[in-house]
Structures are given as structure tokens and as C-alpha cells.
Amino acid sequence: MAKRDYYEVLGVSREAAQDEIKTAYRKQAFKFHPDRNQDDPDAESRFKEAAEAYEVLGNAEKRQTYDRFGHQGVNGNGFSGFSSSEDIFGAFSDIFGEVFGFSAAGRGGSNRPRPGSDLRYNLDVTFRQAAKGAEVDIRIPVEQTCDTCNGSGSTPGTRPQACSQCGGSGTMQQSQGFFRISVTCPQCRGAGSIITDPCGECMGRGTVIRDKDLKVRIPAGVDNNSRLRLRGEGEAGMFGGPPGDLYVVIRVEPDSVFERQGQNLIISREISFVEAALGHRLEVPTLDEPVNLDIPKGSQSGEVFRLRGLGLPHPGSSHQGDLLVEIRVKTPTHLNKRQEELLREFSEIEAKKLTTKAKDFFKKAKGKVMGE
Ligand SMILES: [Zn+2]
Ligand SMILES: [Zn+2]
Known part of the structure; x- marks a missing residue:
């Protein structure tokens, strides 16, 4: 049997907002809930069909894939399918939690x-x-x-004692227009006995x-x-x-030292501009013993160093994430006189270097033009 379009299943337009989809799904789930439709063999498959549609459309990423590639795109692509209605309760407990109680139990009958x-x-x-x-x-x-x-x-x-109102069946027939529907007996609340x-x-x-x-x-x-x-x-x-x-x-x-990103750990460390310029050995905390990280000469603020395998393990696998160390270069604020002198001298040398460089550049450029 051909699969029905998921939007059609939930009865929403292709432009429907996420909460519109959620509401539509809840309506369908209510309508086709196996407990409300014990005499209707189709209800369970409709119930599962709606859950399947919601698993895809209720997730922005899967929905996008479905919009582009249809059923083909989402089949076997992180989509499991449901074998029973209990699975559905497990998967969407956040939705059913509000409606049915957390699971399939505790219902009348x-x-x-x-x-x-x-x-x-x-x-x-x-x-x-x-x-x-x-x-x-x-x-x-x-x-x-x-x-x-x-x-x-x-x-x-x-x-x-058998319930006198429903004769022990737990349900009663009611006429509504052309339909006869069966409702839970109000006296025994569906138990059939009192x-x-x-x-x-x-x-x-x-x-x-x-x-x-x-x-x-x-x-x-x-x-x-x-x-x-x-x-x-x-x-x-x-x-x-x-x-x-x-x-x-x-x-x-959350941790005071590490930030987490997937299985990677991230920390940020400050170093002085001198340390950044001359290179520096930095002691870095890990989940176990601290380790040394050599920051090379001429490192820039915001540079990230990766320590492989020092992140978090992936549960159930031997693969381990990394520790990422971001360095931030701190500009000194309280300089004494001598330090300031040195920096001015440094600045002068830097300026001279630049002029020499520029002169060299022009010399070369000129040379080329003159064909020397
Ligand atoms: Zn009864
Ligand atoms: Zn008891």
C-alpha cells in the first residue's frame, strides 16, 4: 500500500507552524487512540500512521528532508518506525504526558x-x-x-458485584443522530464490576x-x-x-571550569601579550591531571588549541572527544615607567622595521618597472 502524505495524515497544510502540527497530531492521537476504538481494527494503524507522520513533521530537520525528498528521504534515515502503540507512548511521552498520563496504563476498561x-x-x-x-x-x-x-x-x-447499569460489560450504547457509539459506563467507570x-x-x-x-x-x-x-x-x-x-x-x-560542546570540552585561558609573542608553556586542567600545552611564538588572541582525546567519552564506544583550549591575549594595564619605556622603544623599532620594509618594497617594485 502506498504511504499517505504526512501532511495529509495530520490534516495540515505544508506551511503549518510546528505547534499547529503538534496540535493536529494530538487530535489524531485522541481520535484513533486504541483504547477509544477497541472495536475498530483500523484505528490502531491510523494511530501509528499519525505517530509516524508526527515523528517526521514534528522535527524541523526531518521535516525539511521530507519536504525535499518525500518518504524516500526519511526512510531509514534516523527513523525507526513503531512496532506497537506502547512504543509511541514512550517516544512522545511529552505530548501524551499531558493527555493520557505517561503511558498506556491507568486507562479505563x-x-x-x-x-x-x-x-x-x-x-x-x-x-x-x-x-x-x-x-x-x-x-x-x-x-x-x-x-x-x-x-x-x-x-x-x-x-x-457485576455492575447493574451496564450488566458487566463496562460499556453502554448511546445513540447520536445516525450513529450508535459505545461509551464507558459511568457507574463502574468501565470496570464492569463494583x-x-x-x-x-x-x-x-x-x-x-x-x-x-x-x-x-x-x-x-x-x-x-x-x-x-x-x-x-x-x-x-x-x-x-x-x-x-x-x-x-x-x-x-554545568561546570565552573569546562564548557561542553557535544563530546568536546572547551576552556578559555588568558595569557599576556608577551607570552603570546614569545611563546609560553601553559598548564591546562583536564578531567584528570593537568597537562602542559606549549603555545607557540606569535600566537593570536582567540586561537584554539586542540588536545586530542582529552574530552568526554562517547557513551558505549571507545571514541573520546577533544579538549579545546582557547587563548585570550591580555593587554597590560598598569605599566610602570620602565615597562612603558621599553614598550615605546619596542614601538620605535617596529616602526623602523615597517619603513625599511616599505622602502624595500618600493625599491623592488621600481626595479621591476625599470627592468633591472
Ligand atoms: Zn457498569
Ligand atoms: Zn488491597
Whole structure:
């Protein structure tokens, strides 16, 4: 089947602004959400189609490529495709976070197995921890299956009663003009049954909030806003559903010494104009021991020296970034009399050098013209 145009999928014009695209995508996602369309087998593919379109159009760079080369341009070009709707929730959690709760879980429905919610945890790490890698202990509140009722929500020994309003199906039929649509039963909120004797431990929810201690391994070289996925460490599933995942979002504190640019580190150092003119050995801090950097004679302010391999490692590879040292030449301000004399003398010599040079130049030029 031919792929539909992404703009057509989202129902926006080719000139649409980024937030217009985002809004359009949210509308589509709502409309074709698998939970709202359990009887419509097409809905899931429409839902995925919209997510695919948004993955491309929602990203300025990919959108540009798509505009120029069409589907051909974005296929297999950093574009992964989604295998399930859970993937979609994972990829666009920032959008769904506002709408559905973070993940596929916690939605209405019958007592069929439901996966647990994914969780997001913001972890602040120091610049050094990010550079060198670290193991960090975190404590997160997690919704876990209630031990007392084993997740049923009813006091042990009692059973929920079938809902009288929907007859246990969890949904009700409603007529709207020509259409009959099915809506979630308001009495049991889609569960199909009503807990008449709620469990005292979890108040009928079937789950309780508990603190969970986890170790998070920060890979060396990790960048700000990197996301680590801890499979199965999210909230417990309901009615036998699998647990969600925990996404740890790394926030790296800035450093007082180094600035970061990708895997390169940048520092800036001042040297005097004499050091710049005569050459100078500069001690430079690195992530480990300081190293010596020889600034050659006649270096200019703003020149950048590259120390290979002294930057940050790429997580999961042996490649290492560089340390870039930018020098700034400082002009002296408080000169004593003797220094000033020397500089004037220096200036005179410099002026003489220039005149000699100019004379030489004219001599040569003249020579050429005269054919000497
Ligand atoms: Zn309970
Ligand atoms: Zn009901």
C-alpha cells in the first residue's frame, strides 16, 4: 500500500507552524487512540500512521528532508518506525504526558490485563559524574500491587458485584443522530464490576504506593537530557499486566571550569601579550591531571588549541572527544615607567622595521618597472 502524505495524515497544510502540527497530531492521537476504538481494527494503524507522520513533521530537520525528498528521504534515515502503540507512548511521552498520563496504563476498561504506567524520574548529576560515569541510588514512589487483596481491590473473601447499569460489560450504547457509539459506563467507570467491600489497605484500588530503591548506572560521557530506560521498573501492571518502564532523564549541572560542546570540552585561558609573542608553556586542567600545552611564538588572541582525546567519552564506544583550549591575549594595564619605556622603544623599532620594509618594497617594485 502506498504511504499517505504526512501532511495529509495530520490534516495540515505544508506551511503549518510546528505547534499547529503538534496540535493536529494530538487530535489524531485522541481520535484513533486504541483504547477509544477497541472495536475498530483500523484505528490502531491510523494511530501509528499519525505517530509516524508526527515523528517526521514534528522535527524541523526531518521535516525539511521530507519536504525535499518525500518518504524516500526519511526512510531509514534516523527513523525507526513503531512496532506497537506502547512504543509511541514512550517516544512522545511529552505530548501524551499531558493527555493520557505517561503511558498506556491507568486507562479505563474491563478487568483485562493492563500494563503498568511508565514513570519519569529527573536525576540531577554533577558534571564530573556525567563525564566519568557513576552509580547513583534513587528512591522513587511506585504504585505496586496490593499484597492484602492481591490486586483485586476487594477485602479478601469477598467478590466484586457485576455492575447493574451496564450488566458487566463496562460499556453502554448511546445513540447520536445516525450513529450508535459505545461509551464507558459511568457507574463502574468501565470496570464492569463494583467493589462492594473495598480492601482496607488500598481502599479498593488494588495498588498501593511504596518507595522503591534503585541503582542507576550513569554511562560515562552522558549528555544533558539523555534518557535511560530501566525496563520493568515502572508501575506494576494491573490484573496480570506487565509492569511499565522507568525513564531516568539525566540533567547535568554545568561546570565552573569546562564548557561542553557535544563530546568536546572547551576552556578559555588568558595569557599576556608577551607570552603570546614569545611563546609560553601553559598548564591546562583536564578531567584528570593537568597537562602542559606549549603555545607557540606569535600566537593570536582567540586561537584554539586542540588536545586530542582529552574530552568526554562517547557513551558505549571507545571514541573520546577533544579538549579545546582557547587563548585570550591580555593587554597590560598598569605599566610602570620602565615597562612603558621599553614598550615605546619596542614601538620605535617596529616602526623602523615597517619603513625599511616599505622602502624595500618600493625599491623592488621600481626595479621591476625599470627592468633591472
Ligand atoms: Zn488491597
Ligand atoms: Zn457498569
